[in-house]
Structure formats: C-alpha cells, structure tokens
Amino acid sequence: MMIKKDPERISALLEELTIELKLLKLWQIQPPSAAELSSSAPFCCDTLAFEQWLQFLFIPKIAMMINQQQSLPARISLTPMAEETFKCLSTNAQPLLDVIQKIDNTLTEQGKHND
Numbered sequence: 001m002m003i004k005k006d007p008e009r010i011s012a013l014l015e016e017l018t019i020e021l022k023l024l025k026l027w028q029i030q031p032p033s034a035a036e037l038s039s040s041a042p043f044c045c046d047t048l049a050f051e052q053w054l055q056f057l058f059i060p061k062i063a064m065m066i067n068q069q070q071s072l073p074a075r076i077s078l079t080p081m082a083e084e085t086f087k088c089l090s091t092n093a094q095p096l097l098d099v100i101q102k103i104d105n106t107l108t109e110q111g112k113h114n115d
Contacts, residue, residue, distance in 0.1 A: 006106070007066045013103050014059050020096040024089065026051040043081060050085040054078075072107055079104050 021027045031037075036047040043053045058078075065072055082100045086093035 007069075007072075009106055010062065010072065010103070011066055013099060013106060014063055016099045017054065017096075017103065018059060020099055021051055021055060024092060024096060026096075027055060028052065031056055050081055074107065076104055076107050 018027070032048055032052055036052075037044065037056060039045075039047040041047070043050055044057065045053075048056070062072065064070075079097065079101050082097055086096060089096075
C-alpha cells in the first residue's frame with residue numbers, strides 16, 4: 001500500500017525551485033553528459049555543480065515519482081549543501097534557500113506521518 005503525500009504541494013515547490021534557479025541564472029540549457037550524470041558521489045559532487053544536480057537529477061526524479069504515484073523520499077536534507085554552495089550569492093540566494101528548506105521540511109514532515 002502506497003502512503004499518499006501531498007503531490008500538488010511538492011510539485012508546486014519543484015516549480016518554485018525551477019523559477020528561483022532561472023532567476024539566479026543557474027539554469028542551463030545544455031544537459032551534462034551521461035557520464036557526468038551517472039556519478040555515484042552524493043549530489044554528483046565530483047561531476048556536477050549542485051544546481052546542475054538539482055536541475056537534471058533531483059527535479060526530474062521527484063517529478064517522475066509524483067507522476068508515477070510512487071512513494072517520495074521521507075527524509076531529505078538538501079539545505080546544508082545548498083547553503084554551502086550558494087553562500088557566494090549572498091542575500092540573492094535567500095529565496096532559493098527558502099524553497100529548498102520548504103522541500104526538505106515538506107518531505108520530512110510528511111515522512112514522519114508515514115512511519
């Protein structure tokens with residue numbers, strides 16, 4: 001039995017994340033190579049920038065899981081990596097960090113209810 005999360009809320013947060021990445025000009029048109037995308041390191045940190053990982057792996061994977069009505073991750077923590085990665089953007093990054101924190105909180109909070 002699949003436990004239902006709030007897919008509309010998560011989808012809206014993914015859209016918000018996309019918008020923030022585009023506003024900060026962190027969205028890229030050309031996808032990374034298959035080799036870069038297949039790294040086994042956390043966040044593909046050895047082959048991708050964190051924003052590339054968000055764009056090309058995280059957002060599509062979570063969207064696919066929602067579309068296929070699969071269970072979503074119950075505990076994630078993207079915020080520490082985001083804070084470290086985007087600290088060079090200073091206050092410009094705050095809306096981006098806020099949406100990433102909302103994603104963390106929403107998935108983790110919903111995961112607590114499903115334990």
